Amino acid sequence: MNFLLQIFWERLFTFSPTIFKDRILEKFQRAHFLINIFYFYIFLFAVQTFSSFTDPLRNWSILIKSEELFSPIWSVQWMEYLDWETTVRSMYILFFIVSLLGLFFWKKSRLVRFLVFLGLFFYISFLASFGKINHYFHLLLITSFIIIFLPQRNKVDTTLEYKISFLKIFWGTQFFILLTYFSSGFFKIAGIISQEMRGELSALSSTAMAQNFGKAAFGSSKEFFFGEYLVNHPHWFFALAMILGYLVEFLSVFIAFLPKLHRLWGFFLILLHTIILMTIGADFTSQIVVVGIFILFSPFDLRENYFSLPKKDLA
Amino acid sequence: MKYRFADYFVPFFIAIYFTIAFSPIFTRRSMEIFPFFSFNLFSQVPNGFERYDLVFDLGEKNERFLIYGNPNLADIERQYLNGLIPKIAKKYESTKIFDNEKITRFFPEDSSVTLVKIKGDFIEIYKNKNYELEPLGKLN
Numbered sequence: 001m002n003f004l005l006q007i008f009w010e011r012l013f014t015f016s017p018t019i020f021k022d023r024i025l026e027k028f029q030r031a032h033f034l035i036n037i038f039y040f041y042i043f044l045f046a047v048q049t050f051s052s053f054t055d056p057l058r059n060w061s062i063l064i065k066s067e068e069l070f071s072p073i074w075s076v077q078w079m080e081y082l083d084w085e086t087t088v089r090s091m092y093i094l095f096f097i098v099s100l101l102g103l104f105f106w107k108k109s110r111l112v113r114f115l116v117f118l119g120l121f122f123y124i125s126f127l128a129s130f131g132k133i134n135h136y137f138h139l140l141l142i143t144s145f146i147i148i149f150l151p152q153r154n155k156v157d158t159t160l161e162y163k164i165s166f167l168k169i170f171w172g173t174q175f176f177i178l179l180t181y182f183s184s185g186f187f188k189i190a191g192i193i194s195q196e197m198r199g200e201l202s203a204l205s206s207t208a209m210a211q212n213f214g215k216a217a218f219g220s221s222k223e224f225f226f227g228e229y230l231v232n233h234p235h236w237f238f239a240l241a242m243i244l245g246y247l248v249e250f251l252s253v254f255i256a257f258l259p260k261l262h263r264l265w266g267f268f269l270i271l272l273h274t275i276i277l278m279t280i281g282a283d284f285t286s287q288i289v290v291v292g293i294f295i296l297f298s299p300f301d302l303r304e305n306y307f308s309l310p311k312k313d314l315a
Numbered sequence: 316m317k318y319r320f321a322d323y324f325v326p327f328f329i330a331i332y333f334t335i336a337f338s339p340i341f342t343r344r345s346m347e348i349f350p351f352f353s354f355n356l357f358s359q360v361p362n363g364f365e366r367y368d369l370v371f372d373l374g375e376k377n378e379r380f381l382i383y384g385n386p387n388l389a390d391i392e393r394q395y396l397n398g399l400i401p402k403i404a405k406k407y408e409s410t411k412i413f414d415n416e417k418i419t420r421f422f423p424e425d426s427s428v429t430l431v432k433i434k435g436d437f438i439e440i441y442k443n444k445n446y447e448l449e450p451l452g453k454l455n
Contacts, residue, residue, distance in 0.1 A: 008326040056390040068420070069395040073349050121350070128349055130391055131398030138350050142332070149324050165321045172325030179329065183354040187340070191358035200362045207438060208360040214437025215361050219397055221384065231438055280357075 012171070015257035016300070019171070020164045023302055028163040030299035031170045032107075035147065039102045041289050042116060042144065046099035049092055049123065055283070057134070058127060064088050066130065073133065075125040091126060095119035106147075113148045120144050139177060139287045143294070146173045167299070174262070174294050178252040181269060185249025192246075203246065209238040209279060216280040225278040245272050259300035266296030366433045367404035369418075371426040373450065381421055383433060396421070404430055404451065413454050428454040 012019060048054055052061055067084045079087050102116035124137045151165040188203065195202035202208065210230040217227055230238060248268045255265040269291045273284045336351040347353050369381035379385065382396050399417060407413050407430055422428055430453075435446035 005322060005326060009322065057394060062389065062391055066391050066395075068417075069391060071395070071398070075349060125349060131395035133347050133349050135352055135356070138352055141350050146328065149320065151321065165319075168321035168325065172321065172329070175325070176329055176332070179333065180352055180354075183333065183336070183352070184356075184358075187355040187358040191355075191360075195359055195362075201360055203360055205360065211361045211437050212357060214441045215364070217441055218364070218366070218383070218437055220390075221386075221388075221393065231441055 012257055016259055019259060019300055020167055024160060024163050024167070026302055027167055027299045030297070030302070031167055034293050034297055034299065035106065035150070035170075038143070038147065038290075038293050039099075039106045039116070041293070042120060042140070043099040043103045045140070045286065046096045046119070046123075049095065057130070060088075060092060063126075063130070069130050071131055072129045073125055076122060076129055079126070079129075088126070091122055095123045107153070110148060110150075110152055113144075113150070117141070117144045117148055136282075136284055137286055139180065139290045142176065143173055143290055146176060170294075170299065171256075174298065174300075175253075175256045177291065177294055178256045178265075181249040182251075182253035185246050185252065188246045189250055192243075203242045204239055206234040206236050206239055209242055210234055212280050216282070220281065222281060224281040227279065227281075230279060241275070245275070248272055259298060260303070262295050262298030262301045266291055266294075266298065269295065361437050363436050364434070367400045367451075368431055368433055369400065369422075369454070370429045370431050370448070370450075371423055373427060373429040373431070375427075380433075381418075392421070404432075407452060411452070413452070415454065422455075430454055 049058070049060060052059060056062055064085060070079070070084075072079055098112070098115040098119040101112050105112045106116070120137075120141050124141050127137070128134065146169065150169050151162055153162055192202045192204060196204065201211070205211075213224060213227045213230050216222075217224065248265075249272070252265060252269070255261045270288050273288050273291075276282050276284065332351070335348060336354060339346050339348065339353070340355050366383075368383050370378060371381070372378050382388065382393060382400065385393075388396070396418070403414055403418070413430070430451045432449040432451060433440075433446050434449065439445040
């Protein structure tokens with residue numbers, strides 16, 4: 001078992017031998033700050049649940065009137081046995097309270113971090129219980145789970161070991177995020193191969209992106225920013241853009257081991273989600289925030305540029 | 316020793332998460348387990364499609380679909396029906412029993428209701444509203 005663990009970490013140290021050695025304090029400070037931002041985003045996410053101007057599939061007033069459409073997934077089946085409106089309102093309030101606690105006490109208490117995860121878990125489970133499990137918030141949820149296991153610090157414990165352990169969990173979260181993209185890219189590239197072997201239209205076709213748009217538009221009856229253009233102007237450029245997108249996803253897992261490419265890859269992934277939003281309407285803006293926090297602003301790339309903290313703050 | 320936990324947690328958690336996430340793909344089951352990603356979504360480009368729907372007053376002047384092009388459907392209702400109708404249709408195809416308990420409230424009064432399969436190409440249906448309709452059974 002230890003041998004397997006050694007292999008896992010050795011991969012990282014082979015490519016980035018100094019990742020947990022050089023400038024630990026700076027990396028730790030940045031990672032610590034980013035976790036603050038992460039919990040601030042969860043708080044903001046909880047605040048947004050009360051908005052009446054949000055996405056109709058997240059609008060509290062619509063959901064609360066949709067008891068007849070509620071088809072609970074495994075994690076919220078208990079809601080069927082309680083008074084609907086009281087339960088939904090209580091869940092919203094509790095999520096807000098724990099997200100507020102998380103904002104201030106995440107570093108002091110693992111229990112608080114666990115409660116934040118639980119609040120998010122039930123809220124997202126609830127959203128997934130109206131006929132379709134959307135993936136828009138999965139990354140936010142799983143990231144909040146991994147973060148529970150950041151090391152606990154007592155008042156006097158500010159050792160190097162603690163900081164390295166903190167950074168290892170942070171890197172583990174990055175690795176998880178990038179592995180999800182790799183997996184998605186892997187199956188898309190496998191999809192091209194299998195469709196080409198069957199003689200079907202694949203992502204190499206100039207109409208592939210338009211087909212994906214058509215599928216999303218048919219299912220949602222919505223228009224997307226470049227949708228009509230894609231359908232009316234099939235071009236090899238769109239096939240190339242799709243293949244590039246697949247490659248960005250597929251190569252993601254290797255980037256985890258190359259900290260100097262974290263920012264660039266964070267930017268690529270955010271751009272990818274933006275293009276997806278403009279073409280097939282899949283709204284992964286919440287995931288963009290997670291990628292922004294963990295990959296775009298990665299603490300393992302401390303080269304001097306506009307993402308760096310001013311030197312005096314690190315003193 | 317106190318801080319060795321991260322060394323174990325990261326690889327173990329990732330191994331467990333991805334094993335569960337990949338299991339429906341490798342066992343060729345179409346199930347989705349929350350909160351695990353379905354990594355094969357949008358992994359293949361559509362080559363035509365078949366979708367189940369209900370048609371009210373099929374063949375009449377006021378023929379209309381329950382889901383496709385229905386402007387009166389709220390987003391949450393559309394999402395719900397997109398998930399429910401295929402299940403009801405598949406059950407109907409195998410047993411000829413129409414489990415309509417959950418959807419009769421969407422039926423307009425005094426209209427005939429027919430379960431249909433819409434077939435076509437996503438680009439064609441978007442651009443020209445061209446599709447084929449295969450009635451599967453009258454439900455009232």
